[in-house]
Amino acid sequence: MVFVGLDIGSQSTCAIIINDKEIVAHALMPSGVNPKQIGKETLHLVLEKANLSRSDVQFLIATGYGRYQAEADEQVSEITCQARGVQELIPEARMVLDIGGQDSKIILLGKNGRVIDFMMNDKCAAGTGRFLELMTQVLSIQLEDYGPLVTQSRELIELSNTCAIFAESELVSLIAQGKKKEDLARAVCHSVVKRVLTLAGKISITRPLVFTGGVAKNQGIITILKRELSFAPLVPPNPLITAALGAAYIAREKSLS
Amino acid sequence: MNLKTSTALSLARFFANRKSLFHLLKFYEWWLKRKFSEPTLPQTSYQLTIKTVRELYSHSRPVIWSSLFFPCEFIHAIGAIPFYPEITIGLVAALGFSNIPLESAEKNWYSQDLCSYHRAGVGMSLLKLFPRPDCLVATTSICRGTAGFFRSLADIWKIPCFLIDVPYQTTPEANNYVKNQLSSITSHISSQLNCQFRWEDAFSLSNSTVKTIQQIEALRKQKNFAIQPPTKNLDYLPYYFQFLGSPVSKLFFEKFLFHLQKLEKSPTKFHRLVWLHLKPFYPNQLTALLNEYHFDVVYDEFASVFWKPLEPEKPFESLTNKIISSQNLTVPEKRIDRVLHWCDQFQADGVIQFNQWGCRQSQGMNFLLKNTLQQKGYPVLLLDGDHIDKKFYSEEQLRTRIEAFHEMLEG
Numbered sequence: 001m002v003f004v005g006l007d008i009g010s011q012s013t014c015a016i017i018i019n020d021k022e023i024v025a026h027a028l029m030p031s032g033v034n035p036k037q038i039g040k041e042t043l044h045l046v047l048e049k050a051n052l053s054r055s056d057v058q059f060l061i062a063t064g065y066g067r068y069q070a071e072a073d074e075q076v077s078e079i080t081c082q083a084r085g086v087q088e089l090i091p092e093a094r095m096v097l098d099i100g101g102q103d104s105k106i107i108l109l110g111k112n113g114r115v116i117d118f119m120m121n122d123k124c125a126a127g128t129g130r131f132l133e134l135m136t137q138v139l140s141i142q143l144e145d146y147g148p149l150v151t152q153s154r155e156l157i158e159l160s161n162t163c164a165i166f167a168e169s170e171l172v173s174l175i176a177q178g179k180k181k182e183d184l185a186r187a188v189c190h191s192v193v194k195r196v197l198t199l200a201g202k203i204s205i206t207r208p209l210v211f212t213g214g215v216a217k218n219q220g221i222i223t224i225l226k227r228e229l230s231f232a233p234l235v236p237p238n239p240l241i242t243a244a245l246g247a248a249y250i251a252r253e254k255s256l257s
Numbered sequence: 258m259n260l261k262t263s264t265a266l267s268l269a270r271f272f273a274n275r276k277s278l279f280h281l282l283k284f285y286e287w288w289l290k291r292k293f294s295e296p297t298l299p300q301t302s303y304q305l306t307i308k309t310v311r312e313l314y315s316h317s318r319p320v321i322w323s324s325l326f327f328p329c330e331f332i333h334a335i336g337a338i339p340f341y342p343e344i345t346i347g348l349v350a351a352l353g354f355s356n357i358p359l360e361s362a363e364k365n366w367y368s369q370d371l372c373s374y375h376r377a378g379v380g381m382s383l384l385k386l387f388p389r390p391d392c393l394v395a396t397t398s399i400c401r402g403t404a405g406f407f408r409s410l411a412d413i414w415k416i417p418c419f420l421i422d423v424p425y426q427t428t429p430e431a432n433n434y435v436k437n438q439l440s441s442i443t444s445h446i447s448s449q450l451n452c453q454f455r456w457e458d459a460f461s462l463s464n465s466t467v468k469t470i471q472q473i474e475a476l477r478k479q480k481n482f483a484i485q486p487p488t489k490n491l492d493y494l495p496y497y498f499q500f501l502g503s504p505v506s507k508l509f510f511e512k513f514l515f516h517l518q519k520l521e522k523s524p525t526k527f528h529r530l531v532w533l534h535l536k537p538f539y540p541n542q543l544t545a546l547l548n549e550y551h552f553d554v555v556y557d558e559f560a561s562v563f564w565k566p567l568e569p570e571k572p573f574e575s576l577t578n579k580i581i582s583s584q585n586l587t588v589p590e591k592r593i594d595r596v597l598h599w600c601d602q603f604q605a606d607g608v609i610q611f612n613q614w615g616c617r618q619s620q621g622m623n624f625l626l627k628n629t630l631q632q633k634g635y636p637v638l639l640l641d642g643d644h645i646d647k648k649f650y651s652e653e654q655l656r657t658r659i660e661a662f663h664e665m666l667e668g
Contacts, residue, residue: 065653079661103654115665117631120658122641202624 001058002050003255005247006039007081008066011101011129011214013038014244015046017057018252025050026241031101035066043070059255061247065102076250078243079107079118085246086210087113089236095206097233098243099196099215101129106200113246119199125164127195129215134164135188138171139181147219149185157187167191189220193228207231212239262357270385279315282307298509298516305505306348309495312338313388319450320388322410324395324403326583327421328576330502330567331394331439333459335452340388341499342378342410349377350538350645358384359646367409372615373645375406382413392446393418399586400618419445425588427581436577443573459502460567460575466501467562469510474562476517477555478603494535497560527553528666531599533610533626534619535559539647543611546656550663555603558586561595589622593629600635606666607636614643638662 002024007014013031017024027046031038039062047053062072063081078098086093087109096107104127108117125131136143157179159167167188174184192215197205209229215221216239226232236242272278286307293300313320319337323329325344332339349355355373358380363369365383367376381387393416395407404420411418419442424431443454500506532554536543547554563586564579585591600608608630612620627637640658643649 065657075660077657077661077664079657080664114668115661117636118661118665120654 002052002056003248003251004043004046004057004060005081005085005244005249005251006043006060006062006064006067006070006072007078007241007244007247008035008039008042008062008064008070009078009100009102009214009243010065012240013042013064013066014241015042016241016244016248017046017050017052018245018248020252023245023248024052026238026244028240031066036069039066039070059251061251061254063243063247073251074254076247079105079120080115081243081246081250082212083107083109083113083115083246084249085242085244086212086236088245088249089242090208090210090234093208093210093234095200095203095209097196097200097209097211098213099127099129099192099211099221100213101133104128104196104199104213104215106196106203108203108206117203119202121195121199126167127192127199129213131164131167131192132188132215132218132221134168135171138168138175139184139188141181141185143218146185146189146221147223149182150189150220150223152182153180153186155180155183156190157183159187159191185220186224189218189224192221193224197225197228205229208234210234210236212236212242214240216240266357266384266386273314273386273388276315279311282311282315286311298512301509301512305500305509306495309338309499309505313340316388319391319452321446322390322393322407324400324407325498326398326580327394327396328502328579329499330456330459330463330579331443331454331576333462333502334454334456334572335446335450336455337391337450337452339499340390341495342381342387343374344494344499345387346374346377346381346645347494347535347538349381350647351540353540355539355645356647358386370615372400372402372406372613373643374613375402375409377645378406379409379413382410390414390416392416392449394421394442394446395419396421396423396580396583398423398580398583400616402617417445417449421580423580423584425584427584431581432574432577435580436573439573439576439580454572456567456569456572460569460572462504462507463502464566466507466510467566469507469514470497470560470562473510473514473517474556476514479522493557493560525551527551528606528663529553529555529604531556531558531596531603531605531608533558533596533608534613534616535644536611537642537644537647537650539645539650541647541650541655542652543655543659546659550659552609552659552663555605556599558596558599561599563595587618589625592622593626596626596630597633597635600630600633605635607638607662609638609640609662611640611642611644614641614646614649636662636665 002017002019005016011031012028014028016026025046027042029042060072062070062075063078067075082096082098086096094109098105104121106119107115110116121127159170211233216235289304320340321332321337322340329339355377358377361383362376362380367379393407393411395403397404407418421438496506496509530552563582567575630637
């Protein structure tokens with residue numbers, strides 16, 4: 001018997017199968033516009049990878065913004081799932097900084113991955129993966145270009161606007177002023193980091209801090225985060241799958257209890 | 258504004274200014290009484306609302322507009338009809354059209370950063386949809402923005418506004434300062450409306466209603482039952498503020514007590530919550546989510562009795578005490594002490610505050626509030642949004658926060 005965690009996020013959907021010892025398989029797909037369908041497809045894919053069928057799944061927990069669209073045994077919020085997933089990978093973690101496609105979260109952890117407190121961003125896209133993605137269009141770069149560009153930057157430019165749309169206009173003005181692409185890429189990453197660290201400051205930044213979510217793959221953000229925190233956040237090998245992993249472990253616990 | 262909305266507004270304004278038409282509501286009230294000989298609590302509340310609408314718009318007595326923390330016993334004592342724009346704007350939002358007055362205010366240079374209670378109140382006045390006031394009375398407690406709000410209203414309606422400046426301190430000098438202002442506006446209003454203040458009845462009704470409220474509080478300490486069904490501000494707010502000191506409030510709370518006494522203790526395990534500030538009035542999923550995740554609001558901050566019994570022989574001293582003690586909601590150490598006291602008394606499992614966009618009074622102390630409560634072992638959830646302006650509402654974000662808070666309490 002196996003247990004499945006399914007995380008339907010705004011940008012990507014992840015399914016993980018675990019048994020009573022280890023991870024059996026995982027699958028990751030872009031979310032698209034139909035969370036119900038993508039949930040089904042990702043589940044199908046992961047079962048196929050593990051050479052299993054739906055009837056082999058003893059318990060399935062869905063999480064992420066599309067969790068109520070999935071055919072799951074139960075739904076659990078992404079906050080609890082992130083906490084549980086991180087605790088499984090990095091047991092000493094005390095804080096999780098998760099920047100996803102549509103929101104950012106700060107989770108303060110107690111013993112055994114218990115959530116003590118959490119904060120989430122407001123409705124604006126600033127401080128999320130979506131913001132970074134939007135700005136790539138303005139800067140005519142790819143997401144993976146942020147890392148090298150940030151390291152080349154020599155001038156610190158601060159984007160004064162906290163709103164994603166106004167920040168875009170500001171960026172356009174800065175381009176017109178002839179500012180260098182690398183400095184603008186750094187300004188974008190800096191604004192995201194500033195925004196999430198303000199959120200984290202509401203709880204107070206606690207070490208060891210684990211960085212998860214799609215944005216944790218962005219080297220530009222990691223570089224600036226290190227500078228601003230004065231220490232390196234811990235990044236799991238695959239920061240995109242932690243919520244689904246947590247969901248799978250919760251599924252196993254629920255099934256056995 | 259499209260043609261349909263514009264026509265509806267013109268019609269609404271036409272009817273709102275036809276006093277005689279509202280007398281016809283008497284027939285509807287009579288029919289309701291006949292149909293519901295033993296009305297439920299919501300039905301009682303509905304009938305009282307219809308009666309109030311008739312009285313306000315038919316202008317059967319002078320209408321005095323007041324800010325939320327101006328004691329309504331003052332208005333009942335002169336026999337006028339109290340009207341609280343900050344409460345009524347909640348009704349406008351509940352009916353789903355607060356966007357119209359909000360837009361009207363914004364078009365007239367009232368910034369989106371202003372509190373939406375005030376913005377929408379100004380908008381309803383600019384549109385002349387609220388009942389015309391004879392005069393305005395307000396205090397700067399608990400919100401300093403009220404002063405500007407009421408000055409704007411006075412300018413729109415071209416009527417006098419009597420504003421009581423309330424100091425933060427509770428010194429004898431502060432008491433005298435407020436008492437002198439109250440005494441002065443009493444004589445002004447008395448001569449302006451040509452009415453006499455009769456404190457005895459209003460104070461006695463208020464005191465006896467407070468005793469009923471205290472009985473309700475005692476029951477809420479034991480039972481899993483919030484001021485609901487459902488948990489809506491409008492189900493209790495007018496009776497704590499607008500009608501206290503009148504038979505309306507007394508009738509409502511007696512019915513509520515009776516209703517509560519009959520309730521059986523629920524077998525379901527609920528998470529007992531103290532609720533700070535108000536909740537969104539516009540149609541939203543908050544109540545449904547609280548129910549879904551087995552949260553029970555056992556105490557509401559705005560339903561607290563914070564004043565001493567009123568003494569008719571010392572009217573100004575009594576009302577001064579009520580006004581000044583309301584400032585405790587804005588002084589961090591006093592407010593936090595009170596919240597801790599409620600948490601203890603009502604055996605709360607956690608605290609939720611629904612932050613109102615632009616509200617400095619409640620949000621200014623969020624850090625202190627959250628830290629202190631957490632140190633004492635009470636988890637706190639701060640929800641950001643707006644009670645009146647639906648632009649700031651996101652159901653999915655609300656669900657995730659409520660759900661995660663529930664999971665946090667479950668451990």
